[in-house]
Each structure stands twice: as C-alpha cells, then as structure tokens.
Amino acid sequence: MSTLALGVRNLLLLAHRVDRRRLLRASAMLAVGFLSTPLIALCLKSLTTAAIRHRTGTAVQLGLATALLLVLELMMNHFAHLTYFELGDLSEVELQNELITLAHGSPGLERLDTPAYADTLALVREELPRTRASLEAVLQIGGLALQMGLTAVLLGLLDPWLLLLPLAGAVPVAAGNAAQRLVDRAKERCAPLVRLGHHLLETATVHASAKEVRLAGADRILIDRHLRDWERTTAVQWRAGASAALLRAAGQLTFAAAYGGAVYLVVRQALHGGAGLGDVILVITLAAQVSFQVSTALGLLTILQGAGRTMERLGELRATASVATVGAADVPLVLSRGIRLEQVGFRYPDSDRPVLDEVTLDIPAGTALAVVGENGAGKSTLVKLLCGLYRPTTGRILVDGVDLADCDPAAWQSRVSTLFQDFVRLELRLRDNTGIGDLSRINDDTALRRAIDAAEADPVLAQVPGGLDGLLGRSYGDGAELSGGQWQKLGLARALLRRRPLLLALDEPASALDATAEHALFTRFAGLVAEARAETGAVTLLVSHRFSTVRMADLIVVLDHGRIAESGSHAELVAADGLYAELYGLQARVYA
C-alpha cells in the first residue's frame, strides 16, 4: 500500500474507532458543500442561456438556486469543520496514548537507547500535533474527489476532449508526491541534528540549566553550535526543498497549458456555432474550479503524504513492540537463597564497548550490599540490570535460582523499589509524585504519609500548600518549587512506598541531601534493611561514593571498568589493602 493510501486508511479507521457518528456527519456535510461548487457552474450556464432567451422567470429561479448553492458551499464546510475539529483532537489523544504504550511496550529499555528507534519515536512525537490537520485533509480530499468527479462528468458531456483537463491535473499531483518524498527523505537524514538542536535550545533556555549556562558564559558556544547544526540541516533541507519546488513548478506548468487549451477549444466551438454562450461560461467556470481543485488537492496530498509517513513510522514502532516475548517463570514471594550474577556482561545498544564484563557475584538473601567505584565504572548500569530494565548481553541473573530472563519483567519490577540517580521530578500533585511508587496505594493517605516519613520528607509535605493534593513545580502550573534535596527525598518516599520488595536499590540517594539529612537517612536505612530482611529476605543495594555510609553494608563490591575488582565486608577490604582501602583512606584523611 502506498504511503498516502496508508495514511488515509489509518486516519479513517482511527476516526471511525474514536467517534463513528461525528465522522459520518462531517463527511455528509462536506460532500454536500463540495458538490455545490460544480452545480453552481451548471446553474450559471442555464442562467446565461435563460437570460439570453429572455426567460425572466426561469432566470430568477436559477439565480435563487445559484445563491442557495453558494450558501451551501460556504456553510457546509464551516459546520463540518465544527464537527471534525473535536474528532481530530480525540484522534490525536488516542495516538498519543498509543505512543506512550509503545514507548513502554518492550520489557526493557534497550529500544529507547537504540538511535534509530529514538529517532523514529522523536519524529512521531513531533508529528502527532498535526493529526487534526491530517484528518481534516482526509475528509476534504474525499469531498474534493466527489467534486472533481462531477466536474469531469459535466466537462465530458460538453466535449470528451475536455476530460483531458482533469487528467492533466494528475500531473502536478504526481509531481507533488515525488517532491514530498524528496523533502521527507531530507527530513529523516536531518532528524538526529534537529534533535540535537532542540536539546541545545532547551539547555540554553530552561530554568534548570540556564543558570549554569549563564555563569559559565556558555551561551555563545551553545548559540554557535546551534547555528552550525541548523546551517547543516538547512543546507540539506534547502537542496531538497529547491528540487521539490522545481518538480512542483513543472507539474503546474503542464496543467496551465491544458487549462489554456480547454478555454481555446470551447471558444473556437462557440465561434463556429457548435457551442452556446452558456457552454463557454460553464467551461470557463469549471476550468477555473479544476485549477482550484488541483491546487487544493496538491496541498491536501502533501499533508496526507506526511500523515502516511507518520503512520508508517507508527507501524515500525508497533512492529518492534510486538516481537517482545515475555517469560513465564514465577517470581518468588520471598527470597530464601538470594540473587546471583553469573558471568554477567553488558553493552548498550549500538555500542561495542562492554560496560559490565564477566561480573559474577552472590548476594545472599537479606544482604545489605553497597557498590562503589569511579565514575563510569558501571554501577548504575548494574542497578538497571538488576531491576530488569536491560537484559545482560552475556551471562545471567538468578533470583532464588530463577533466571530473570525467564520471568515477566513487569512481575519482577513490581517487587523492586528503586531510586535512580536521575530520578524523575514529576510536576503533578505530591500524591502523584509519591504514589507512582505503588499505584495501588496512590489514594492511601496513611501509606503515603508513612513512606514520606520514612524518607524524612515530612517537612516537605508540611511546606507544600495543599499537602498531599498540593501541586509541585512551576513548569505547568503555580505549584510549590522544591529544592534539589527536597525532590530527592520525595523520590526516596516513592521508592519506599512499595510493599514487600525483594530488591530495594538506591543509586546515590543522598547526593542532594545536607549532612543532617544524610545522617538521618542512613540511620533510617539501617532500619529499612532490617525490616526488608525480616519481611521478605530482600536484598538492599546502595550505590554511593560516601565511604562513611558504605562501610555499614554487609557486602561491598568495588567495580572498576565494569569488572569486580574486590568484594567483601568493610573490615575485609580494609585488611586487603587494595583499591577500596586506598579510596576509603583518601576520604578518611580528608575528613580527619
């Protein structure tokens, strides 16, 4: 199926699914409006003939009919617009929901890290706001097809040669399609640079990053880089645009020649007595309408070609989502043996550099594990693998002897509580921000308050006007602005809301906290570890650069370039006098 046909078909199916009645009503109104236009030409022909023959009564009736048709032509389009306006918005929301589902349609995050997938996703996201205009174009093109059909019949009845006029209209349409393909291909080639441009613009203008940019005086660098990238994308798109404009102009010139020929033909017939003045009026009016129809069709087809590309891209996203297979092994209710990593290796998609390499580690049930290592050593990646967000490239992760790859990732993830280093700042109600940690408890005020207390975030709750139902952040509304540490405490509350986790993973949970808050957090943390251990034999994993905290763990793992350099208790590692002892000694000396 061609791109264009795919766009039309999918948009119609979507609108039909969203609101069949509105679709039918809008289509009927548009059909009446569009068919009125060639009928006006027919009335004008008869009106001219009646006037020449001095048939006043008939001429008046035809004048009234022409006026009525003119009203229908103008009003029907207007009323149809009111009807399909909402239909377009509903269709857009439906596609947005599907896009969100697709982005989360695979068990892991690998697809989101694949550049080609990320590009397609970004393009569809950018194009979705055009759904309403695309649906409007589908309905208009349907009405236009009826109009062009009636115009062709009227012209053909007058002289079959005049049928060449609508046919000539197909030339600019074909040229327009080819031109649009050129533009689309250029756009796809530029997609990564355009995304970079948006990122640079956001970095320079968004409140969170603007202050660093200002202080560093980096705005000039960002502007230069932005300009350079835009110049490169503009050059590619300008070349494609110029070729497309030439193609379109060639098509339109062909039609202009056919238009001149049609008028010449009927005027010549009139001069030789083969046609009346009414016929000349009919052809001139219809030929002008054909010209308008063709240019309208060109505009609409351009929109539909774009909509077709969006549907193709959506199809690509759907295709990758459907290949994911989900394991059927049960996730244990409680941990009795623990978690074992066997020769685990990992590379991010489209990267040939291993981030983790031959990591073998036994984490007995109930262990408080700390992972330390230099920046980029692979600590956060290890957390993400343990959360089932990525599958190991080699080796396996066993939970009480069950391979995580054989389990449904969603089932495992429902037993995992995590605070990521780059935790989300959800600018909704405080209830939502914390409640997404365990959606079944989003309206359980007691559970929410308990998690907030456990994360030492009760002062934040007290500060937010409206409490649990108060809005956070200023990006979309007049919510409470929180400090970095306050956001982090709420992130921790989110992680602590989940009941009976088997894995509680905290990646740098105190990076934004002050010393008092950090101390309070880790005093609580020891209690949490004991609680989780007693309840489910859960493993608690802490990633931290602060050795004063790390030393409390039962088992400490030192990662170095994706490999385990050392592991053991604090006392064992200090006694071993290796990398851990060196890093610990460095920090201890600084504090001393």
Ligand SMILES: Nc1ncnc2c1ncn2[C@@H]1O[C@H](COP(=O)(O)OP(=O)(O)OP(=O)(O)O)[C@@H](O)[C@H]1O
């Ligand atoms: N989504 C990704 N795609 C490709 N490479 C990635 C991705 N995330 C991380 N990496 C790479 O993996 C390596 C390990 O990153 P990771 O975040 O696991 O390190 P880390 O030990 O947690 O570092 P830090 O202490 O700075 O938080 C880094 O070199 C990083 O560039």
